[in-house]
Amino acid sequence: GGNTSAKGVATDPVTGADVDLMWVKGSGGDLGTLTESGLAVLRLDRLRALADVYPGDEREDEMVAAFDFCAHGKGGAAPSIDTAMHGLLDAAHVDHLHPDSGIALATAADGERLTAECFGDAVVWVPWRRPGFRLGLDIAALKSAHPRAIGCVLGGHGITAWGDTSAECERNSLYIIRAAEKFIAARFDPDEHPFGAPIRGWEALPEDERRARAAELAPVIRGLASTDRPQPGHFTDSATVLDFLSRVEHPRLAELGTSCPDHFLRTKVRPLVLDLPPNAPLDAVITRLCELHTNYRAEYAAYYDRHAEPASPAMRGADPAIVLVPGVGMFSFGKDKQTARVAGEFYVNAINVMRGAETISTYAPIDEREKFRIEYWALEEAKLARQ
Ligand SMILES: [Zn+2]
Numbered sequence: 143g144g145n146t147s148a149k150g151v152a153t154d155p156v157t158g159a160d161v162d163l164m165w166v167k168g169s170g171g172d173l174g175t176l177t178e179s180g181l182a183v184l185r186l187d188r189l190r191a192l193a194d195v196y197p198g199d200e201r202e203d204e205m206v207a208a209f210d211f212c213a214h215g216k217g218g219a220a221p222s223i224d225t226a227m228h229g230l231l232d233a234a235h236v237d238h239l240h241p242d243s244g245i246a247l248a249t250a251a252d253g254e255r256l257t258a259e260c261f262g263d264a265v266v267w268v269p270w271r272r273p274g275f276r277l278g279l280d281i282a283a284l285k286s287a288h289p290r291a292i293g294c295v296l297g298g299h300g301i302t303a304w305g306d307t308s309a310e311c312e313r314n315s316l317y318i319i320r321a322a323e324k325f326i327a328a329r330f331d332p333d334e335h336p337f338g339a340p341i342r343g344w345e346a347l348p349e350d351e352r353r354a355r356a357a358e359l360a361p362v363i364r365g366l367a368s369t370d371r372p373q374p375g376h377f378t379d380s381a382t383v384l385d386f387l388s389r390v391e392h393p394r395l396a397e398l399g400t401s402c403p404d405h406f407l408r409t410k411v412r413p414l415v416l417d418l419p420p421n422a423p424l425d426a427v428i429t430r431l432c433e434l435h436t437n438y439r440a441e442y443a444a445y446y447d448r449h450a451e452p453a454s455p456a457m458r459g460a461d462p463a464i465v466l467v468p469g470v471g472m473f474s475f476g477k478d479k480q481t482a483r484v485a486g487e488f489y490v491n492a493i494n495v496m497r498g499a500e501t502i503s504t505y506a507p508i509d510e511r512e513k514f515r516i517e518y519w520a521l522e523e524a525k526l527a528r529q
Pocket of ligand 1: 144238239240299300403404
């Protein structure tokens with residue numbers, strides 16, 4: 143996930159004069175497969191002039207519509223919600239990324255202090271704020287106030303790095319990611335495992351038994367996850383998933399849910415977690431999964447009702463995107479095979495984030511209301527429709 147941008151000068155075909163432009167990854171799509179058609183091209187003078195008419199936090203969405211009036215030529219791809227962050231920052235190259243180590247710092251309860259401990263004044267802390275124009279203004283102001291900074295940690299979310307050249311920006315991004323990895327690794331103590339002690343009898347089943355159990359459960363779980371609409375599923379029994387599910391803290395952490403907007407838009411706010419040991423009889427497991435699924439749907443509807451406003455999009459479906467089965471693995475679901483696989487990959491990222499945050503501090507994701515506002519934000523709805 144994430145996005146990247148470059149600023150440069152081109153000739154305005156209307157006037158023949160130089161014009162300052164920004165090329166930024168558009169909404170939707172993936173950085174790994176980005177081509178020119180995935181870039182939005184905007185005039186910097188007009189984009190930056192938006193700061194003078196910014197009407198305040200409550201009318202953030204109008205700013206995304208205003209980006210269309212900053213387009214150069216046909217403008218390329220639809221600008222994303224992160225366009226302001228890229229455009230308002232006074233740096234030729236900007237990367238915005240969601241690396242596990244960076245989100246671990248971003249979701250640590252005392253992330254601000256730990257960021258300072260890890261990076262000194264090279265990387266600045268930005269408190270959680272929903273992606274949008276205000277976040278762009280905040281980061282631009284922080285960069286001006288900290289001229290030696292190479293980037294920032296965005297509380298609850300990820301990282302942003304900048305540089306004068308593409309190579310410098312990449313170097314700064316990688317520096318932040320690796321320094322955060324080293325910071326976490328230096329504090330990891332296997333005797334005080336961040337996910338707690340292993341639960342006796344909850345270790346992974348041997349591979350052949352695990353796969354056999356997964357094959358027995360796959361149609362049942364896929365049927366449950368397809369209550370609202372049919373969903374293809376994906377299965378993984380990676381060591382990361384199995385280790386998480388074998389330790390005492392996994393129910394508490396899973397309940398807290400994912401934090402990075404990029405993650406929970408795919409994984410839903412929280413997974414469904416089976417609370418039976420790996421050796422439980424199959425019929426008991428199926429009965430329990432059905433009960434948990436009924437509870438999950440009721441809780442999801444309650445979450446929607448707690449936070450929905452009259453203008454909110456309709457509830458998208460109450461089935462889980464992630465189902466965790468201790469000793470066996472993880473089933474993930476989405477509208478097609480690729481989306482189902484990516485949901486699972488993002489939950490593995492979320493496990494890594496929780497392990498990192500709990501290694502250095504306490505995992506403290508953004509609160510449920512903020513998650514709802516992003517999950518049911520009309521603009522994100524438009525982005526998901528493009529993916
Ligand atoms: Zn982001």
